[in-house]
Amino acid sequence: MINDYFKLIIDLENLHRRDCMEHAKLYERLAERLSNLEKFPRLKEDKSIATLMEEHGISRRDFMKWAAGVTAMLSLPSTFTPLMAQAAELTDRLPVVWLHMAECTGCSESLLRTDAPSIDSLIFDHISLEYHETLMAAVGWQAEHNLEHAIEKYKGKFILMVEGGIPAGSSEFFLTVGPHGQTGQASAKKAADAAAAIFAIGTCSSFGGIQAAYPNPTNAQPLSKITNKPVINVPGCPPSEKNIVGNVLHYILFGTLPALDAYNRPKWAYGLRIHDLCERRGHFDAGEFVQEFGDAGAKKGFCLYKVGCKGPYTFNNCSRERFNQHTSWPVQAGHGCIGCSEPDFWDTMGPFEEPLGNRLYNTVYGEGADKTADKVGVALLAATAVGIAAHAAIAAVKGSGKTEE
Numbered sequence: 453m454i455n456d457y458f459k460l461i462i463d464l465e466n467l468h469r470r471d472c473m474e475h476a477k478l479y480e481r482l483a484e485r486l487s488n489l490e491k492f493p494r495l496k497e498d499k500s501i502a503t504l505m506e507e508h509g510i511s512r513r514d515f516m517k518w519a520a521g522v523t524a525m526l527s528l529p530s531t532f533t534p535l536m537a538q539a540a541e542l543t544d545r546l547p548v549v550w551l552h553m554a555e556c557t558g559c560s561e562s563l564l565r566t567d568a569p570s571i572d573s574l575i576f577d578h579i580s581l582e583y584h585e586t587l588m589a590a591v592g593w594q595a596e597h598n599l600e601h602a603i604e605k606y607k608g609k610f611i612l613m614v615e616g617g618i619p620a621g622s623s624e625f626f627l628t629v630g631p632h633g634q635t636g637q638a639s640a641k642k643a644a645d646a647a648a649a650i651f652a653i654g655t656c657s658s659f660g661g662i663q664a665a666y667p668n669p670t671n672a673q674p675l676s677k678i679t680n681k682p683v684i685n686v687p688g689c690p691p692s693e694k695n696i697v698g699n700v701l702h703y704i705l706f707g708t709l710p711a712l713d714a715y716n717r718p719k720w721a722y723g724l725r726i727h728d729l730c731e732r733r734g735h736f737d738a739g740e741f742v743q744e745f746g747d748a749g750a751k752k753g754f755c756l757y758k759v760g761c762k763g764p765y766t767f768n769n770c771s772r773e774r775f776n777q778h779t780s781w782p783v784q785a786g787h788g789c790i791g792c793s794e795p796d797f798w799d800t801m802g803p804f805e806e807p808l809g810n811r812l813y814n815t816v817y818g819e820g821a822d823k824t825a826d827k828v829g830v831a832l833l834a835a836t837a838v839g840i841a842a843h844a845a846i847a848a849v850k851g852s853g854k855t856e857e
Contacts, residue, residue: 475531479531479532479535482532482535482705482706483535485705485706485707486538486539486542486704486705489542489704490538490542490545493545494545495544495545495546496544496578496580500541501540501541501543501544501574501575502515502541504574504577504578505574508574510574514571515537515571516533516537518571519533519534519537520533520536522536522540522694522697522701523536525694525698525720525721525769525773526698526701526710526720527720535705536701536705539701539704539705540575542704543575543578543579543580543701543704544578544579544580545580546579546610546611546703546704547580547582547602547606547609547610547611548579548580548581548582548611548612548613548700549583549599549602549603549606549610549611549612549613549643549647550581550583550584550585550612550613550614550615550653551583551585551612551614551615551636551639551640551643552585552586552616553614553617553627553636553640553656553657554616554617554618554619554626554627554636554656554663554670554672555615555616555617555654555656555661557586557615558654558689558690559653559654559688559690559691559696560584560587560615561690562690562691562692562693563576563690563693563696563697564576564587570777572693572696572697573693575697575700575701576693576696579700582598582602582606582610583595583598583599583602592630592631593631595630596630596631599639603642603643603646604646606646607646608646608647608648609648610646610647610648611647611648611650611651611700611703612643612644612647612649612650612651613651613653613696614640614643614644614650614651614652614657614675615653615654615656615657616636616654616656616657616661616663617656617657617660617661617662617663617664617672617674618636618637618640618657618672618673618674618675618677619636619637619663619671619672619673620671620672620673620677620678621671622671623670623671624636624637624638624671626670627670640675640678640679641678641679644675644678644679644681644683645679647681649684649703649709650675650679650681650683650684651683651684651685651686651696652674652675652676652683652684652686652687653686653691653696654686654688654689654690654691655688655689655792655793655797656672656689657674657675657685658674658675658686658687658715658717658795659674659685659687659715659794659795659796660672660674660795660796661689661798662689664796664798665796665798665799666799676716682709682716683716684699684709684710684717684718685715685716685717686699686717686718686721687715687717687722687768687793687794688768688770688792689792689793689797691793692721692768692769692770692773692774694721694769694773695718695721695769695773698718698720698721699718699721702720713767715795717767717793721768721769722768722769722793723767724767724769725763725764725765725766725767725768726762726763726764726766726768726770726771726783727763727764727766727771728771729769729771729772730763730771730783731753731771731784732753732754732756733755735753735754735755736755736757740752740755741754741755741756741757741758742754742755742756742758742759743758744759745759745786745805750786756783756786756787756788757788757807758807759805759807760788760790760803760804760806760807761783761788761807762788762789762790762791762794762797762801762804762808763783763788763789765791765794765808766789766791766792766793766794767793767794768793770782770783770789771783788805790804
């Protein structure tokens with residue numbers, strides 16, 4: 453038995469040594485990539501990111517703490533933090549074209565409208581944003597020229613970000629853009645054909661969103677149905693600004709696309725369910741539920757599943773990253789998740805204030821929610837939806853199904 457113990461220790465040491473060697477090789481490769489990228493000319497003559505942060509009262513220490521957070525978010529070793537900081541400083545070497553389709557501009561607003569500039573928003577300002585209809589000063593013919601010029605000048609080198617669903621087929625003329633009256637479908641396809649990497653920003657661009665809800669009168673489609681090239685989906689209504697900036701930094705750092713799930717979402721951001729890291733998860737496991745908004749359970753912070761929370765079905769990192777500079781998120785504020793980062797959420801997740809109950813919910817992972825949440829806490833999630841019956845039994849035994857006045 454002692455020999456087995458020592459063998460285990462040796463095996464763990466060898467595994468750790470091998471991991472360290474692999475990390476060292478990866479660090480060297482990424483450092484070389486950033487060194488080569490640094491030789492590229494800056495695309496903007498504006499101030500450096502360091503100067504921008506200093507002007508907005510953000511210290512170097514705060515910046516490095518932010519870089520450490522992004523490094524952890526991308527599941528990289530903490531030793532890679534200096535590389536992440538360097539990648540952020542080199543974002544002005546990366547041309548970005550941002551197109552608006554059928555949408556509300558909420559995804560752009562979530563990134564730009566803050567009470568005080570965050571490091572994420574400053575990074576976005578630092579990027580060489582060649583075209584963004586909401587932000588740029590040019591209009592009409594000049595705007596059209598800017599887009600065509602950017603696509604031609606940086607062909608095969610720029611990142612394309614598209615916000616909004618895209619009317620397609622016989623309905624594509626429901627969306628026309630610019631003085632030439634070009635359809636959104638044609639504009640998106642032309643830009644995608646010339647892009648080095650393509651990101652669908654928000655649920656509308658990723659899955660069609662609200663525009664594609666039944667009966668979908670404009671035949672709105674996700675970006676992936678418009679182009680044959682790989683599209684990285686960054687869903688959410690809106691997505692977290694960290695998910696947008698994190699994908700840009702990943703591309704700068706690695707020069708490749710991140711690992712994706714079955715819906716082409718980056719696993720580092722959408723690998724877990726809302727439910728898995730929710731601060732109310734303990735109440736779910738204990739069978740302690742809010743029965744109706746405003747009751748005693750709501751005041752105690754009980755689980756919101758019975759009043760419609762779709763967190764057990766929804767893959768996103770809202771419960772970890774939150775919104776408004778990490779201040780809060782819907783569940784913390786007292787309303788359940790509505791499942792906005794899932795395909796067809798407008799049709800499948802409603803009514804938003806009612807639980808899905810025990811009806812089957814089919815996903816690409818099979819009937820019911822994925823098994824991920826089963827690995828966290830007790831295995832109470834049944835194959836049929838969320839296994840509310842199991843929790844009802846617990847609540848009955850504990851007498852917590854009814855909240856005390």
